[in-house]
Amino acid sequence: MTQMRTPAGTTSVPAAEPQPVIEMRDISITFGAVRALDEVSVRLFPGEVHALMGENGAGKSTLIKALTGVYAIDAGVVTIDGERHEFSSPAAAQAAGISTVYQEVNLVPNLTVAENMLLGREPRRFGSIDVREMNRRARRTLLHLGIDVDPRTVLDEHPIAVQQLVAIARAVDVEAKVLILDEPTSSLDADEVEKLFTVMRRLREEGVAIVFVSHFLDQVYEIADRMTILRNGRLVEERMVADTTQLELVRLMIGRELEVLDRLDRAAPTTGAGSGTPLLTAVGLGRKNTLEATDLALYEGEVVGIAGLLGSGRTELARLLFGADTADTGELAVRSHTRRLRSPRHAIDRRIAFSSEDRKAEGVVGDLTVADNMLLALQASRGWLRPIPQGTRARLVKDYIEALDIRPADPTALMRNLSGGNQQKVLLARWLITEPEILILDEPTRGIDIGAKAQIQAKVAELAAQGLSVVFISAELEEVLRLSDRLVVMRDRRKIDERTNDDVSVRDVLEIIAGETRSEEDTHA
Amino acid sequence: MSAVTVPTASAWDRVRTYRPPNRYLPILATAALFVGLFGVGGIRYDGLTDPQVLLSLLIDNAFLIVLGVGMTFVILTGGIDLSVGSVVALSTMIAAKTLDMGWSPYLSIVAVLATGTLLGLLMGLLIHYFDIQPFIATLAGLFLARGLTYLISVESISIKDPTVTDLAFRTVHLGDYYVRWTAIIALATVAIAAYVLARTRFGRTVYAIGGNEASAMLMGLRVAFTKVGVYVISGFCAALAGLLFSLYILSGNSLHAIGMELDAIAAVVIGGTLLTGGRGYVVGSLLGVLVLGIIKTLISFDGTLSSYWIRIITGVLLLAFVVVQRFATRRRP
Numbered sequence: 001m002t003q004m005r006t007p008a009g010t011t012s013v014p015a016a017e018p019q020p021v022i023e024m025r026d027i028s029i030t031f032g033a034v035r036a037l038d039e040v041s042v043r044l045f046p047g048e049v050h051a052l053m054g055e056n057g058a059g060k061s062t063l064i065k066a067l068t069g070v071y072a073i074d075a076g077v078v079t080i081d082g083e084r085h086e087f088s089s090p091a092a093a094q095a096a097g098i099s100t101v102y103q104e105v106n107l108v109p110n111l112t113v114a115e116n117m118l119l120g121r122e123p124r125r126f127g128s129i130d131v132r133e134m135n136r137r138a139r140r141t142l143l144h145l146g147i148d149v150d151p152r153t154v155l156d157e158h159p160i161a162v163q164q165l166v167a168i169a170r171a172v173d174v175e176a177k178v179l180i181l182d183e184p185t186s187s188l189d190a191d192e193v194e195k196l197f198t199v200m201r202r203l204r205e206e207g208v209a210i211v212f213v214s215h216f217l218d219q220v221y222e223i224a225d226r227m228t229i230l231r232n233g234r235l236v237e238e239r240m241v242a243d244t245t246q247l248e249l250v251r252l253m254i255g256r257e258l259e260v261l262d263r264l265d266r267a268a269p270t271t272g273a274g275s276g277t278p279l280l281t282a283v284g285l286g287r288k289n290t291l292e293a294t295d296l297a298l299y300e301g302e303v304v305g306i307a308g309l310l311g312s313g314r315t316e317l318a319r320l321l322f323g324a325d326t327a328d329t330g331e332l333a334v335r336s337h338t339r340r341l342r343s344p345r346h347a348i349d350r351r352i353a354f355s356s357e358d359r360k361a362e363g364v365v366g367d368l369t370v371a372d373n374m375l376l377a378l379q380a381s382r383g384w385l386r387p388i389p390q391g392t393r394a395r396l397v398k399d400y401i402e403a404l405d406i407r408p409a410d411p412t413a414l415m416r417n418l419s420g421g422n423q424q425k426v427l428l429a430r431w432l433i434t435e436p437e438i439l440i441l442d443e444p445t446r447g448i449d450i451g452a453k454a455q456i457q458a459k460v461a462e463l464a465a466q467g468l469s470v471v472f473i474s475a476e477l478e479e480v481l482r483l484s485d486r487l488v489v490m491r492d493r494r495k496i497d498e499r500t501n502d503d504v505s506v507r508d509v510l511e512i513i514a515g516e517t518r519s520e521e522d523t524h525a
Numbered sequence: 526m527s528a529v530t531v532p533t534a535s536a537w538d539r540v541r542t543y544r545p546p547n548r549y550l551p552i553l554a555t556a557a558l559f560v561g562l563f564g565v566g567g568i569r570y571d572g573l574t575d576p577q578v579l580l581s582l583l584i585d586n587a588f589l590i591v592l593g594v595g596m597t598f599v600i601l602t603g604g605i606d607l608s609v610g611s612v613v614a615l616s617t618m619i620a621a622k623t624l625d626m627g628w629s630p631y632l633s634i635v636a637v638l639a640t641g642t643l644l645g646l647l648m649g650l651l652i653h654y655f656d657i658q659p660f661i662a663t664l665a666g667l668f669l670a671r672g673l674t675y676l677i678s679v680e681s682i683s684i685k686d687p688t689v690t691d692l693a694f695r696t697v698h699l700g701d702y703y704v705r706w707t708a709i710i711a712l713a714t715v716a717i718a719a720y721v722l723a724r725t726r727f728g729r730t731v732y733a734i735g736g737n738e739a740s741a742m743l744m745g746l747r748v749a750f751t752k753v754g755v756y757v758i759s760g761f762c763a764a765l766a767g768l769l770f771s772l773y774i775l776s777g778n779s780l781h782a783i784g785m786e787l788d789a790i791a792a793v794v795i796g797g798t799l800l801t802g803g804r805g806y807v808v809g810s811l812l813g814v815l816v817l818g819i820i821k822t823l824i825s826f827d828g829t830l831s832s833y834w835i836r837i838i839t840g841v842l843l844l845a846f847v848v849v850q851r852f853a854t855r856r857r858p
Contacts, residue, residue: 090743091745094745106739106740106743106744107737107740107744108732108736108744108803109736109737110732110736111732111733111736115729119733119746120726120744120745120746122726122729127725128720128725129723129725129726129729131724154546154547154548157547170744
């Protein structure tokens with residue numbers, strides 16, 4: 001196994017290249033029957049920012065967890081400075097010089113910046129913590145990284161971005177060889193990202209190998225030197241960022257040759273809707289750090305598809321439309337009544353239904369029966385004082401089990417025993433029972449089998465033909481294109497394009513998504 | 526009134542320009558409340574300004590101060606200890622019974638402290654390793670300790686041991702004034718606890734757990750040791766408070782200290798410690814006990830008010846402090 005396996009398409013490695021500080025070779029990890037990682041190889045070089053790229057489920061976080069000792073590796077070798085290592089725990093990985101900063105800041109908000117940096121290894125004198133020395137050491141590290149924070153201030157007085165930097169400072173204080181930043185920028189604004197990048201550049205100059213995970217392509221192009229692209233748990237390619245166009249990158253992440261996609265795509269609008277006054281209008285709808293001001297109009301019987309990569313703002317838009325998050329700016333009108341939707345309840349009252357992308361956490365109640373799950377939203381909108389008559393319950397549940405072909409066709413089956421596809425159908429039924437005028441579907445077909453997927457797609461088309469307005473969000477572009485009358489393309493938390501779906505191809509959408517390169521402004525690379 | 530509460534202009538300017546860090550605000554509010562109550566009382570009632578009143582406050586509430594110290598540790602981690610009142614009763618009973626049986630006072634003290642510590646250890650282990658809600662685990666402890674007290678004796682047992690009664694009545698003179706040993710022990714407990722919380726890794730871990738337990742774990746701190754440790758400390762403090770209470774009341778009785786755990790919790794909360802954990806100081810709890818104590822004193826000085834007013838005022842104060850804390854700690858958007 002000494003021979004390095006080069007995946008197809010990798011450019012050959014120049015002889016003068018430095019030694020990687022960490023090399024992961026042919027790493028495989030299996031959970032039950034699922035192969036989360038399949039012979040993936042990654043090389044991290046000192047003084048480089050290495051981006052891990054891939055859509056959801058590509059295996060990025062599994063790979064990171066394998067590297068940080070959270071998951072045990074089933075097959076493959078990890079070498080640090082040429083020596084073989086096996087990590088049994090996160091502490092072991094840390095001891096070997098691998099530090100991780102997660103998206104969610106893992107610090108304690110109630111203690112000072114200095115304490116957060118040095119908790120567990122505070123300098124002591126005569127057995128008691130030497131606060132002065134602790135503050136001095138923290139100040140030195142912060143200064144060294146160019147972070148302008150008083151170490152004596154309490155952590156939660158600072159914005160998330162600064163807390164993120166403090167987390168990095170804590171990681172660096174242990175002399176990290178490798179710093180893993182897992183989605184560090186997802187809740188930062190542009191200035192804050194710039195601050196983070198300044199720190200990252202400084203660490204890079206000092207020879208730290210940095211792993212950077214982000215869904216923002218522009219950020220990757222600004223800071224990363226090298227990238228490894230994963231798809232479905234497999235390695236696609238290792239590339240130098242400077243040698244890869246954004247279009248190429250998006251194609252590598254999503255996979256399949258574009259020509260094949262072009263043929264697959266039918267691009268046939270389902271109905272000729274889009275006339276009269278819109279049912280729902282959003283003007284300048286936005287939320288700080290979540291979504292830039294966005295306009296959207298939805299007509300009766302129309303399917304509006306929202307396309308974009310993960311983190312592009314598609315889910316955020318849906319949540320604002322439903323009132324699950326409140327908008328900071330802009331207005332939302334339903335049937336020309338301007339309303340600020342303060343909560344999902346308001347939205348439900350205005351006959352809006354929302355099926356969340358996070359089926360497990362925000363949809364399914366596993367310990368209730370299929371029937372109970374289906375009737376939850378209807379019962380909630382009626383209020384607890386007006387129970388649904390037994391007969392109506394039975395009829396509704398029976399009708400929808402048949403209409404959506406839910407299996408097992410047993411209203412008393414426990415929800416958690418159903419397959420993902422059937423759970424999704426029950427959730428669809430839950431909202432349809434409330435007879436909505438507007439249905440927002442966020443990733444309704446994710447992780448479900450082909451058959452169920454086709455059934456759900458057919459049902460959506462049928463409902464739209466009957467006059468229901470649908471906002472359809474999916475990571476699968478083919479699906480969005482197949483169903484939508486109109487297409488909204490999002491990227492980096494804003495709407496970048498909107499067009500009628502006549503003859504739009506997957507390639508067109510990819511080009512729109514990748515198109516907005518900032519290569520002119522890009523001084524780096 | 527002007528002599529007591531309104532400082533001179535220049536001092537006021539300094540006060541106005543000084544902004545204490547936010548984390549000290551609750552404790553300063555409690556201190557101001559105490560000074561205010563003392564000041565108002567001093568004007569209305571003759572004799573309240575006598576320093577001996579202050580010292581008596583410490584003497585009369587020594588056991589509650591110690592109880593509050595233990596409770597502060599627990600609440601700082603985000604937990605709660607409901608068993609402490611019962612442990613106080615159990616401690617008075619063990620002390621009275623063993624002394625009655627002719628044990629040496631020292632042996633008796635050791636027995637009491639060991640029992641409280643052991644009970645705390647058991648509850649801590651349950652809470653951490655079996656992941657049982659602190660509320661439930663210590664509620665079980667509450668019933669267990671109270672039951673054990675009845676098991677030892679249903680009757681009240683008075684303490685007549687000469688060494689003990691001598692200690693109970695012995696005073697330490699400070700000029701014209703005096704304190705008892707119980708008050709000194711209570712203040713020493715506060716001082717030691719303040720040091721442990723501020724200057725040891727154990728103490729900082731207590732705060733870290735209260736701030737975010739999952740993060741504390743990921744930072745590699747000794748979460749298990751610390752979480753069990755705070756209940757051990759609380760159990761020890763409850764036993765020590767029981768000893769002080771025995772000295773104060775000179776008897777062991779199953780009906781002692783019913784609901785005292787709630788007084789302790791009230792004192793800790795009024796002292797500015799957040800019930801959700803992570804924020805607060807033992808000195809605050811000391812002030813909280815003193816505030817509760819001064820209310821009692823004021824009402825007894827007044828003479829016309831019934832003692833149930835103590836409860837009503839305590840309730841109002843508690844509510845006010847929790848509401849103020851809610852606003853003070855609300856996250857800025």
